[in-house]
Every structure is written in structure tokens, then in C-alpha cells.
Amino acid sequence: MDTQATMKPYVIGLDLGGTNSVFGIVDSRGEIKATTAIKTQGYDTVEEYVDASVSAMQIIIDQVGGIETIKAMGIGAPNGNYYSGTIEFAPNLSWGHNGIVPLAKMFSDRLGVPVALTNDANAAAIGEMIYGVARGMKNFIVITLGTGVGSGIVINGQLVYGCDGFAGELGHVIMRRENGRSCGCGRFGCLEAYCSATGVARTARELLATTEEPSLLREMDPEQITSLDVSIAAGKGDALAKRIYEFTGKMLGEACADFAAFSSPEAFIFFGGMTKAGDLIMEPIKKAYNANVLNIFKGKAKFLVSGLDGSSAAVLGASAVGWEIPD
Amino acid sequence: MDTQATMKPYVIGLDLGGTNSVFGIVDSRGEIKATTAIKTQGYDTVEEYVDASVSAMQIIIDQVGGIETIKAMGIGAPNGNYYSGTIEFAPNLSWGHNGIVPLAKMFSDRLGVPVALTNDANAAAIGEMIYGVARGMKNFIVITLGTGVGSGIVINGQLVYGCDGFAGELGHVIMRRENGRSCGCGRFGCLEAYCSATGVARTARELLATTEEPSLLREMDPEQITSLDVSIAAGKGDALAKRIYEFTGKMLGEACADFAAFSSPEAFIFFGGMTKAGDLIMEPIKKAYNANVLNIFKGKAKFLVSGLDGSSAAVLGASAVGWEIPD
Numbered sequence: 001m002d003t004q005a006t007m008k009p010y011v012i013g014l015d016l017g018g019t020n021s022v023f024g025i026v027d028s029r030g031e032i033k034a035t036t037a038i039k040t041q042g043y044d045t046v047e048e049y050v051d052a053s054v055s056a057m058q059i060i061i062d063q064v065g066g067i068e069t070i071k072a073m074g075i076g077a078p079n080g081n082y083y084s085g086t087i088e089f090a091p092n093l094s095w096g097h098n099g100i101v102p103l104a105k106m107f108s109d110r111l112g113v114p115v116a117l118t119n120d121a122n123a124a125a126i127g128e129m130i131y132g133v134a135r136g137m138k139n140f141i142v143i144t145l146g147t148g149v150g151s152g153i154v155i156n157g158q159l160v161y162g163c164d165g166f167a168g169e170l171g172h173v174i175m176r177r178e179n180g181r182s183c184g185c186g187r188f189g190c191l192e193a194y195c196s197a198t199g200v201a202r203t204a205r206e207l208l209a210t211t212e213e214p215s216l217l218r219e220m221d222p223e224q225i226t227s228l229d230v231s232i233a234a235g236k237g238d239a240l241a242k243r244i245y246e247f248t249g250k251m252l253g254e255a256c257a258d259f260a261a262f263s264s265p266e267a268f269i270f271f272g273g274m275t276k277a278g279d280l281i282m283e284p285i286k287k288a289y290n291a292n293v294l295n296i297f298k299g300k301a302k303f304l305v306s307g308l309d310g311s312s313a314a315v316l317g318a319s320a321v322g323w324e325i326p327d
Numbered sequence: 328m329d330t331q332a333t334m335k336p337y338v339i340g341l342d343l344g345g346t347n348s349v350f351g352i353v354d355s356r357g358e359i360k361a362t363t364a365i366k367t368q369g370y371d372t373v374e375e376y377v378d379a380s381v382s383a384m385q386i387i388i389d390q391v392g393g394i395e396t397i398k399a400m401g402i403g404a405p406n407g408n409y410y411s412g413t414i415e416f417a418p419n420l421s422w423g424h425n426g427i428v429p430l431a432k433m434f435s436d437r438l439g440v441p442v443a444l445t446n447d448a449n450a451a452a453i454g455e456m457i458y459g460v461a462r463g464m465k466n467f468i469v470i471t472l473g474t475g476v477g478s479g480i481v482i483n484g485q486l487v488y489g490c491d492g493f494a495g496e497l498g499h500v501i502m503r504r505e506n507g508r509s510c511g512c513g514r515f516g517c518l519e520a521y522c523s524a525t526g527v528a529r530t531a532r533e534l535l536a537t538t539e540e541p542s543l544l545r546e547m548d549p550e551q552i553t554s555l556d557v558s559i560a561a562g563k564g565d566a567l568a569k570r571i572y573e574f575t576g577k578m579l580g581e582a583c584a585d586f587a588a589f590s591s592p593e594a595f596i597f598f599g600g601m602t603k604a605g606d607l608i609m610e611p612i613k614k615a616y617n618a619n620v621l622n623i624f625k626g627k628a629k630f631l632v633s634g635l636d637g638s639s640a641a642v643l644g645a646s647a648v649g650w651e652i653p654d
Contacts, residue, residue: 139490153589155482155489162482162591163466164627169588172621175504177581185621254504261496262480262589264489294499294512300491 008071010064012057012113013319015120016040016077018092023057024312025064026319030131032312034060046095050106057111073107073115074322076123076314083165085117114325120144120314122159122168124271124306125152126324127317133269133307140267141259142306143170143252145274145281148184149192149199155263170259171196175251191255195248197274200227203244215240231277245280252281253288260289260297267302271313275305335398337391339384339440340646342447343367343404345419350384351642352391355650357458359639361387373422377433384438400434400442401649403450403641409648410492412444441652447471447641449486449495451598451633452479453651454644460596460634467594468586469633470497470579472601472608475511476519476526482590497586498523502578522579524601527554530571542567558604572607579608580615587616587624594629598640602632 010033015022017040024035036056043049061067079090085104090096096103108115118126125142128134134142138157144150149171153160160167171192172185180189181202193199205222208215216233217225217240233241256268268289274281286303308316337360342349344367351362363383370376388394406417412431417423423430435442445453452469455461461469465484471477476498480487487494498519499512507516508529520526532549535542543560544552544567560568583595595616601608613630635643 139494155487156485158483160482160590163593164591164623166623167466167589167591169621169623172588173585174581174619177502178505187619187621254501258500258585259589261499262494262586263487264491264494266490292501292514294496294514296491296493296496 011322012073013315014075015314024315072322075117076120076318080119081165082118121150122152123317126320130320144272146272197227249284250288253285257292271306338649339400340642341402342641353646399649402444403447403645407446408492409445448477449479450644453647457647471599473599524554576611577615580612584619598633
């Protein structure tokens with residue numbers, strides 16, 4: 001074993017989002033020692049993006065004692081492939097939408113440390129395992145409820161990547177085989193089309209358009225309604241808004257019942273903006289799960305909300321991918 | 328490492344079925360050196376069943392050179408739990424239906440060798456990995472099409488047992504959330520209710536009752552129709568019988584498309600009596616899979632039929648569980 005390497009105290013985490021790229025230098029207890037950020041967009045080429053990233057990182061690397069203190073770098077990125085360290089055809093990245101970008105290798109060449117990359121939901125799962133509510137768990141599923149529905153699956157203590165690095169797309173299991181909603185993936189009836197933040201807003205517009213029921217949401221332009229608006233209205237006791245979350249949670253619970261038949265996880269962990277709705281979403285999930293799951297699984301799985309601090313969760317998750325790189 | 332132990336050339340496999348218990352002594356290349364069988368039923372207690380088993384096994388153990396040549400024993404059994412080595416509430420076993428039977432420990436105590444036990448579908452998956460078409464694969468799913476629909480899931484080269492030993496119940500994902508068929512598990516719309524051998528027979532009865540279409544199957548008592556009858560009629564060109572397999576295969580393909588979103592396997596391997604229908608079932612599976620799977624998975628997974636010899640497949644699978652026991 002390379003004792004030098006194992007004694008390096010920090011890992012860099014990069015949360016590469018559609019708008020911002022947030023860098024954090026993280027120690028083994030999940031404390032963020034230094035942080036910086038750049039815009040993700042606005043570069044013509046990936047080389048320019050990497051140049052800007054390295055310049056920004058250099059400042060925080062110097063703050064913690066130089067590159068000698070850095071064990072590795074972990075990246076959570078849309079369409080990230082762990083096996084190849086590439087970002088593949090990411091639709092929302094100006095420098096990454098029409099090809100395969102070997103981002104892990106590019107950063108590794110520039111920094112001289114090992115770099116691992118995975119998609120954001122997988123990073124969240126590893127983050128929960130190392131720093132969050134999944135510490136000590138060997139079998140769990142993280143479901144990210146954001147603009148889309150993502151997932152990171154851990155089985156026998158390992159992230160599930162599958163034969164090609166793309167396993168864990170639970171937002172795209174089919175929940176409605178007849179008359180399903182169109183999904184961004186080009187198919188119909190996916191979990192994501194109903195249970196993402198945008199799916200919740202669609203449910204709101206559908207219910208407002210097809211009923212006469214009074215609701216605080218009627219005071220808004222239907223096209224502008226967000227899942228947060230629905231959550232606020234539900235918090236004020238709005239019956240229609242509550243029903244939207246009940247519908248959403250019920251479908252998530254039904255989906256989790258099927259996921260249990262696959263990997264019988266110890267816990268389902270929900271991550272992302274929509275978890276702020278709290279019991280409004282979690283109670284219907286649990287109720288539908290126990291009503292739908294196979295008898296042998298009833299009452300076994302825990303339903304948890306991410307234990308990672310909201311603002312830094314994605315950076316911590318990304319850094320955790322770096323800690324997982326073998327010495 | 329115990330060099331003695333690793334040099335023992337044989338493992339005993341026990342295929343514990345509802346009717347017969349078949350024992351085989353198997354070498355590391357999957358050759359069955361000796362075999363025997365007893366009835367599974369007809370014993371008041373599990374002790375009597377184990378007594379009868381050990382007496383039967385003793386003869387074949389002596390044939391191969393005594394217990395010193397036996398490395399381990401593997402058991403494939405309904406409701407078998409790998410973690411605990413127990414059979415739990417197996418409805419079809421007279422001596423095992425109302426409790427938890429520590430069968431692995433009982434055999435280990437009597438034989439003096441390590442004994443591992445798992446359910447039959449998991450045994451089939453390990454059998455395919457060690458002796459069958461999954462040799463060299465790290466990510467695949469075995470789907471058993473018999474009286475029920477079972478599954479054994481391998482991820483990163485390991486069988487998926489989940490937090491409680493009961494993972495891999497893919498026969499019980501819900502394929503019809505509205506007006507689903509009743510399933511033996513007490514719920515409605517499970518894959519097993521449609522795609523098991525009994526499900527195929529139900530589909531036949533439904534189609535015969537709800538259409539006037541001529542069919543060879545109309546010559547039979549509807550209650551007596553089996554999936555084999557449907558397969559024979561389809562082989563003779565019977566259009567209605569063919570449609571039954573198309574319906575069955577389509578649903579299996581749709582289910583596999585969801586399973587791909589979970590673990591992105593390199594292959595789906597079908598095992599059990601219904602695979603004898605060959606392309607009648609396999610072609611609709613592949614067609615529906617590619618029509619329904621997420622774009623990134625299209626055309627990647629192989630669809631294979633078990634490579635284990637039919638009559639001895641279950642014994643080989645069980646023996647493979649024995650080989651997997653660490654030294």
C-alpha cells in the first residue's frame with residue numbers, strides 16, 4: 001500500500017451542474033475546507049472549461065496546502081459514465097452535447113491526481129453512504145427528485161453501474177403503460193414524467209384544467225406553477241395541492257414496491273428539492289409502498305430523506321466518488 | 328488457505344422440488360458423477376426428511392470415494408434464504424410450510440461439510456455463471472419461466488440477495504396496475520400472473536372464452552390446457568396459440584426493459600420449461616424489449632436461453648451454490 005497516498009487528507013469534489021460548477025475541498029469526515037465556483041456554460045470547447053476550472057481550483061488548493069494534500073478528485077455530472085470517466089452527449093452542456101468528453105482524464109492530466117466521475121444521482125448515493133444517512137448500509141436506493149427523477153442503487157456496498165455504466169435509471173421505469181404522459185426520453189408513462197418537480201407542476205395544471213375545485217393555485221398563471229408553489233399551497237391547507245402530493249407520493253410508493261422486488265434494500269433515501277415538502281410527499285410514499293409491496297417485504301425498508309446538508313450535498317457526493325478510488 | 332479443502336474434487340447439489348428431491352455429485356467442470364433421488368413429501372418432520380436424504384446420499388458419496396472427496400453441499404429450494412440457510416414458510420412442503428427450517432445447518436451437522444442454500448431461481452443464476460451461458464459475465468438476470476416466474480440477479484459478479492435474502496422477486500413486479508389478474512401472492516397484476524406456465528394457460532382460457540376464433544385449442548377441455556399444449560398448437564401454425572405467446576413475450580420484453588433501467592445487464596437468460604417454446608416466446612420478448620427500452624440500452628443486452636442441460640440443470644445450479652462457499 002502506498003502510505004503516502006493514503007495519508008493525503010483531502011479530496012476535491014466537483015458538482016458539475018447545468019448552470020454552475022461548484023468545487024469543494026473535503027476532508028474524510030465530510031467537512032468542506034474551501035470552496036469556489038465557475039459558470040458551467042459560456043465556453044466554446046471543453047479545453048476552455050477545464051482551463052477555467054483549474055485556475056479556479058488552484059486558489060483553493062493553495063489554501064489547503066497545495067496539490068500534495070489532495071488524494072483524488074470526484075465529479076458528479078449529468079450523463080457521467082463511471083467506467084469511461086466520460087460525459088456522453090449531455091444535452092445541457094454547450095461543450096458536451098454532441099460527443100463523448102473524457103473529462104476525468106483531462107482533469108487528471110492537469111492536476112496529477114486520480115479523477116473519477118459519475119452521474120449526479122450516483123454521486124448522491126455514494127455521498128449518503130460515506131457521509132449521510134446510509135452510513136453502514138450495504139443495500140439502499142437513493143432517488144433524486146429534481147427537474148428529473150434520478151437514482152443511485154447500492155447493492156452489497158457497491159454502486160450498481162451495470163454492463164455499460166448506465167444502470168440506475170429508475171426515473172424511466174414505466175408506471176403507466178396505457179395513455180402515459182410523454183417523457184423527455186421520448187417514451188411515455190415514465191416515473192419521471194409524473195414524479196419530478198416538472199411532473200408535479202404538470203399534475204397541478206392537469207387538475208386545475210379538469211376540475212372546478214377552488215384552490216390557491218388558481219391565483220397563478222398555470223404555466224408558471226412550480227412544485228414549490230404546490231408545496232406552499234399544500235402547507236396552507238389547500239386540498240387540491242395536497243392531492244397533487246398524494247398522487248405523486250402514491251406513484252413513488254408503488255414504484256418503490258417494484259424496486260424492493262428487485263434488490264430488497266434496507267432503505268429508500270430521497271434527495272433533492274422536492275424532499276422539502278416533507279411529510280406531504282413522504283407519508284403518501286410510505287402508505288402506497290406498504291399497500292403495494294410483496295408481503296415478505298412489508299414494513300422492512302426505511303424511508304429516509306437525505307442526510308447531506310442541502311447547499312453542499314452535491315459537492316460532498318462528488319467528493320465521495322473521489323474517496324472511493326482505490327489507492 | 329486450507330489446501331486440503333480446496334483440493335476436494337466434488338460438491339453435492341440438491342434440487343429440492345415440491346415433488347422430488349434430486350441429489351447429484353458434481354465436479355468443478357459441471358459433470359455429474361453420481362445421482363439419486365427421494366420423494367420430497369411424505370415425511371412428518373424435517374428430521375425424517377433429512378434422515379432419508381442422508382441415507383440416499385451416503386450411497387452416492389461412497390461411489391465417488393467417501394465424504395473426504397466432498398467440498399461442500401449446495402441446495403436450491405423454494406423459499407430458501409441464503410443468509411440464514413433456512414427454508415421459510417414454504418407453502419408446498421409438508422414439513423416446511425408453517426415455520427423456519429434451518430435446513431443448511433441440519434445437513435451440515437450430519438455430513439460434516441459446509442452447506443449453503445438459496446432459492447431455485449438464484450441457484451439457476453449461479454449455475455449459469457459457473458457452468459452455463461453466463462460464464463464470464465458479471466451482470467445478468469436469469470428469469471425462470473415455470474409454474475411461477477422467478478429470478479436470479481447477478482451484479483458485479485455477485486448474486487443479489489438484498490438486505491434480507493429475498494431480493495430478486497421479479498415475478499412480482501406489477502405489470503397491470505388497473506384490472507390486473509389475481510396472483511398467488513395475494514396481489515393483482517404481477518408479471519407471474521401472466522407469464523408463468525399457469526399464466527399462459529389462463530391467457531389461453533381468456534382468449535378462447537372472449538373470441539369466436541377457431542383454434543386447435545378448442546378441441547380441449549379449457550381447464551386442462553397447459554402452456555405446452557399452447558406451444559404445440561402454435562408449432563402447428565395455430566394463429567390464436569401464436570397470439571398467446573406473442574402476448575406473453577411482449578409483456579416479458581416490457582418487463583425486461585424496466586429491469587434494464589435498474590441494473591443494465593449484459594444478458595437476460597431464460598430458464599425453465601416454457602423456454603422450450605423457443606422463438607415463439609423469444610422473438611416477441613426481444614421485439615418488445617427493443618421497442619420499450621430507454622434509448623441508451625437499445626440493442627445492448629443479449630437474450631439467451633439457459634445453457635444448462637434440461638434434466639440436470641437444477642442439480643447443477645444447486646451444486647454451483649456449494650462451489651461458491653468460500654474456503
